[in-house]
Amino acid sequence: MPELPEVETTRRGIEAHVREQRIEAVILRETRLRWPISAEVASLAGSRIMDVSRRGKYLIMHLDRGNLIWHLGMSGSMRILPIGAHSQDHEHVELQLANGQALKFRDPRRFGALLYCAGEPLQHRLLNKLGPEPLGDDFDTDYLHRCCRRRSAAIKNVLMNSHIVVGVGNIYASEALFRAGIRPARAARRISRPAIARLVEAVRETLASAIEQGGTTLQDFTQADGKPGYFSQSLQVYGNSGNCGVCGSKIKHLVQAQRSSYYCPKCQS
DNA sequence: ATAATAACCTGAGGGC
DNA sequence: TGCCCTCAGGTTATTA
Numbered sequence A: 001m002p003e004l005p006e007v008e009t010t011r012r013g014i015e016a017h018v019r020e021q022r023i024e025a026v027i028l029r030e031t032r033l034r035w036p037i038s039a040e041v042a043s044l045a046g047s048r049i050m051d052v053s054r055r056g057k058y059l060i061m062h063l064d065r066g067n068l069i070w071h072l073g074m075s076g077s078m079r080i081l082p083i084g085a086h087s088q089d090h091e092h093v094e095l096q097l098a099n100g101q102a103l104k105f106r107d108p109r110r111f112g113a114l115l116y117c118a119g120e121p122l123q124h125r126l127l128n129k130l131g132p133e134p135l136g137d138d139f140d141t142d143y144l145h146r147c148c149r150r151r152s153a154a155i156k157n158v159l160m161n162s163h164i165v166v167g168v169g170n171i172y173a174s175e176a177l178f179r180a181g182i183r184p185a186r187a188a189r190r191i192s193r194p195a196i197a198r199l200v201e202a203v204r205e206t207l208a209s210a211i212e213q214g215g216t217t218l219q220d221f222t223q224a225d226g227k228p229g230y231f232s233q234s235l236q237v238y239g240n241s242g243n244c245g246v247c248g249s250k251i252k253h254l255v256q257a258q259r260s261s262y263y264c265p266k267c268q269s
Numbered sequence B: 001a002t003a004a005t006a007a008c009c010t011g012a013g014g015g016c
Numbered sequence C: 001t002g003c004c005c006t007c008a009g010g011t012t013a014t015t016a
Helices: A004-018 A141-148 A155-159 A170-180 A193-212
Strands: A023-028 A049-055 A058-063 A067-071 A077-082 A091-097 A101-106 A113-117 A252-256 A259-263
Touching (some): A004 A077, A004 A091, A141 A155, A141 A193, A155 A170, A155 A193, A170 A193
Antiparallel strands (some): A023 A091, A067 A113, A091 A101, A252 A259
């Protein structure tokens, strides 16, 4: 589920509630996530959360003793609720804080992860080979053009490769390609430099706009206060079985790397 | 190195 | 009502 905007929305939603808070108790109801939650996590009661940062789709809680690295997978979400609030199904992890609030991690499909990292979290093996942040200065036309120049893979698959650029998932890949006027199946090496420049801007604008609206809710995702993300209303092609809002053409659907893609055959080439 | 494919899970929705 | 099928925001490991 969550792509970069949803993860960033989550980070912003929980930050003020968890920052500087002591963890009074760690409750692990289900440790079988993407990787088993290690026993070290259970022994973090008494530690303090210094801050919450984000790298790609990972959330990083910096503690006074090590770090917690979270991933929301396909169906994960976090909420802040008073300790003792009624539990839902699939609330696998709960951090009870000194301020009386609990951070609850819910993930029906269990593709998410919670890892303990004693050292520098950005050096963790899952994070140390990630591509640049799409909203940062390192993601520019030169960079993406270099990545695409010799690749025969479809541009949508290139965009979704976290070793090339982080945070762009299945929804926003289709949306950004629509904004840039590029078909998702185009071979990356066949895309002109001006089109690459448009794509860089399209990715940035799409993600920034989605963050402003609290992300996109299709099924599972909620913000930390329980509200849905409102970018769903701004989707132009993803999940659209009707017509293009710009030209009226019927939106086309295809499957790439086992994922659904959508595009307008007239606006995108 | 790059590219394609299967795998990990639960739940919702449609057709019969 | 139930059963069977397909599909869903991600990413890693394995294989060509």
